[in-house]
Amino acid sequence: MKRSKIKTILIGLGRIGSSLETDPYRKKPCTHMGVLQSEWGKEKFEFILGLDSDPKKCESFQSFWKTQAERVDCDPKNVKFPKSIQLAVISTPSVFHEDWAIHCIRQGIPNLLIEKPVALSESGAKRIQKLASQYKTRIWINHERRYHPSYRYVKDQLTKGHLGNLKSIRASVFTSAKNPGLAFSKQGGGPLLHDGTHAVDLLHWLIGKPKLVEAKLEHPKKGAIESRAVAWFRSKTGVDVFLDVSGERKYFQFELDLHTDSHRIICSNDGFQFFQSKSSKLYKGFQSLSPYEPPGFPNPKTANAFLGIYEEISQVIMGKKQTMEGTLSDNIEILNMIESIYRQKK
Known part of the structure; x- marks a missing residue:
């Protein structure tokens, strides 16, 4: 029986989302799209659509990957996703992480992978956590070295x-x-x-x-x-x-x-x-x-962090693994550590 693939969208088509894949010195894959379009990734994930507010990034993305991308406003409130989407990857600039995460959760997407930091503040991360708990949304944060x-x-x-x-x-x-x-x-x-x-x-x-x-x-x-x-x-x-x-x-x-x-x-x-x-x-x-x-x-020569986090995501979604690394609760504590430094104001 053929296993169904995880239907995935990518929000944010910049450096970590896509364009760093053209860096000749970096070990590949080194971006979210690099994983999704790799031979390994294509066996587990079905890429549906790329989204970005910059039309030039959309054009470059479509030209390089030979796949679909759409321009959207930075404010996600008017964006609607197909109900079949199982995973949203949020690789926008940090200032937009919280808004896109909340929108994806409310749209019913059951799994999110969010670039670091999950939000600009501990309070922002807690807002995401509260809503994710209500909708039973699973969230990964891409601190990829944990998976290296x-x-x-x-x-x-x-x-x-x-x-x-x-x-x-x-x-x-x-x-x-x-x-x-x-x-x-x-x-x-x-x-x-x-x-x-x-x-x-x-x-x-x-x-x-x-x-x-x-x-x-x-x-x-x-x-x-x-x-x-x-x-x-x-x-x-x-x-x-x-x-x-x-x-x-x-x-x-x-x-x-x-x-x-x-x-x-x-x-x-x-x-x-x-x-x-x-x-x-x-x-x-x-x-x-x-x-x-x-x-x-x-x-x-073969160790790769990006493949590690996507492997865990695929195993959890497919029901082969229950535990998750780098939980949202962990990341709230990480933001608390960072904010404790900022509060010193010395």
């Missing part, structure tokens, strides 16, 4: 105790104010909310919701969105976390530097590095950290 095999390997090894007891984490997200996407704008919400949310999500995923100890914000001028956010958190188990998110660098870097009582693990867009405690070759009677290749570490 390399990050999942590290968490699994930490959970099993193979990497020792976690003591501290240094998380850094550095980008350029000259090429920040929508960061440094009202639509983007600043580098902490726009880019730093990925690091905050991973911290929450690894250690739960920690408590803010101290934070500082830097602003290029009065009333402007922050140029840098620095924070110190501490988990319930005593893990100290030092977060640095800056938009004033001449490079892009995303990195978690984890220290346990016996290991160091660097998780970065530039790759993963593992170190373990060994007898020091520099100091007699001391232990030093020595690099090593961990057994069973995923092949970097």
Whole structure:
């Protein structure tokens, strides 16, 4: 018996929705449409329609993918969807996430995948949660690193105790104010909310919701969105976390530097590095950290986060899996962590 495919619409045809698929350096698929139109994706999903408020993006989308796209207003209230739609992917600018999510829920779409952050505020995310609960809508948030095999390997090894007891984490997200996407704008919400949310999500995923100890914000001028956010958190188990998110660098870097009582693990867009405690070759009677290749570490050439989240979505919709990663409740706590930094106003 032939399995029915999940009827899917894509709202927002910009970078993460579609156009980054043309980047020759990125591992494919690297966008929502890239997954949906991949050989793997076509077996599980049936793409119905792409929507965007920019006619040029619609034209480019149709030309590249040889499929249908329609221009719609940013305000979704007049948009109606076919009743057969099972999944809506919302990849609009962040400022429109809440409105589109609420509209899709009210239209009866049972499953949503929303780009990070789910809303611009904790209160906005709670409004989505309340309505989703009424309509029994399932919602995923695309903090895709949770689904990346390399990050999942590290968490699994930490959970099993193979990497020792976690003591501290240094998380850094550095980008350029000259090429920040929508960061440094009202639509983007600043580098902490726009880019730093990925690091905050991973911290929450690894250690739960920690408590803010101290934070500082830097602003290029009065009333402007922050140029840098620095924070110190501490988990319930005593893990100290030092977060640095800056938009004033001449490079892009995303990195978690984890220290346990016996290991160091660097998780970065530039790759993963593992170190373990060994007898020091520099100091007699001391232990030093020595690099090593961990057994069973995923092949970097084939590991892909986008395929991971869509695999979970397909399994849940098809009734093959009950649990979901990165729930809306988790994301409300993540926004609370971010807002706790903003409330410091230092």
